[in-house]
Amino acid sequence: MIRPLPVMLAILLSLFVTSLTIGAAQVSLRAAGSDAWAALVLMESRLPRTLAVVLTGAALAVAGTVMQQIVRNKFVGPDTTGTSESAGLGLLLMTILAPDSPVWVRMLVASLTALAGSAAFILLIRRLPAREVMLVPVAGIILSGVIGAVVTFIAWRYDLVQYVGTWLAAGGSSGIIAGRYETLWVAGAAAIAAWFAADRFAILGLGDNVAKGLGLDPAPVMRLGLMVVSVVSALVVVTVGMIPFVGLVVPNIVSRIMGDDLRRSIPVVATAGAALVSACDIIGRLVIYPYEVPVGLIMGIVGSVIFLILLYRPTRPST
């Protein structure tokens, strides 16, 4: 039997190396040892960018798994439940109200609004009849739409529509291009926290009654999950912009292949998410070389194709 984790790690590693070697400047990895300029390009531009992409992909995919687990629905991701838009709203408000605030304050505010947005989503779906599985994603899309509309309206009033447009597509400061990835370590840490609580999320996915029967109070696990999802979404939106579909398709693919034993599957989800976003980033840098297309755009196209395939393909049997 093929083991998913080593396979995914190998794929990710090759994408990582590829990502280091492509770009407007021709740099060979081997030259970096002797050539100071090549080393500079690598260390100051390529490596940070590659790390930013890897962290973003891994954290978003794990956040998607957590979201699907706390909502008990496979058709949601942080970008379809109002979380990312709420983070965007927080960021926009900070741009208008406190434009000079340091980046960590903006991230904090964006995380808090993201938290409020996802909490609103949870409250919304609690009122839905439990058997109507498809209402959950629909409610999420509507909520995202409403919050997105608020963002657009405010942006329009303050003449910031174009600003919001570019920044949602490519990140407020275009973190990927600038290689501003340090803050993404926090998103990575949130994903690791999710892994430590993997059993709890898995048990939460079995339903409140089973969880309580096993002595696990569902409420704190739910809160932890919302925090992970919100922090990841907010940091990603602030640094690299909206990246759709990762949090939706990656957990689904992994779940189909290896099931929902999260302690085993979260590392695979993280590497697969990192690999997918890396691949999209590489494509984005190659299609109109030496210029580039934002990774979110490529991800939107690739992700929707994967999603359609997932919808129409039967699940893989266990044996």
Added chain:
Amino acid sequence: MIQIRNVDFQIHGNPILHDISTSIPKGQLTALIGPNGAGKSTLLKLIARLEKLQSGSVRIDGLDLSATPTEKLALVMAVLSQHTHVSSRLRLCELVGFGRWPHHHGRPSAHDRAEITRALELFDLTALADRFLDEVSGGQAQRAFLAMTFAQATDWLLLDEPLNNLDMAHARALMRHLAGLVRDQGKSITVVVHEINYAAAWADHVIAMKDGRILAEGPPADVLTEPLLSRLYDVPVAVGTHQGRPLILHHV
């Protein structure tokens, strides 16, 4: 012993349970019977702290339910709910494995693994252990949930309609096994059953509920009588005896 004192329960202002006071004996197999909507599941959920008590108190082996941490209660009692719909894609062995979680909180020992294997064997699931939950039949899934509850290895077991979806052979095997656990290991087990003859054949104690109240309780021979069962279910029944235990004829 589980002591239930003055428990009232309402849902959206509708009274569901009325001033229930009773006790469930330790070291016995107790059957909770009654018509649909009688409040059996509600009472069981309150005992299992799945619903919060609104009034009154429940003590389990002297532990006050509302004052004992939920993790600690998970080592004292295990519960199987009537409706367990799980959307996660889990293998049966993983599902059963979660039954051990209260003991290891994420770090399973060799003993935990042995208990999982044993629970799978007990419910005839060894061959299906690597199947996903959505790839087995309703009865096989029900057995997996039962195995998870057993793996918890608690003194008290509260099972809400464990015979759901089980065929004749597995239903009988389960009741036999429950009776065996009570007899040999001193476990205390409460089951909600609709097939009254399983209660008649295996239970040591019967609690009959109707309209949120307890209508009768006691040994099967005292509770499972023609007048009482007729009143309980509002249908005429005939009660005979078979191997010294009541045999209820209600299907014609």
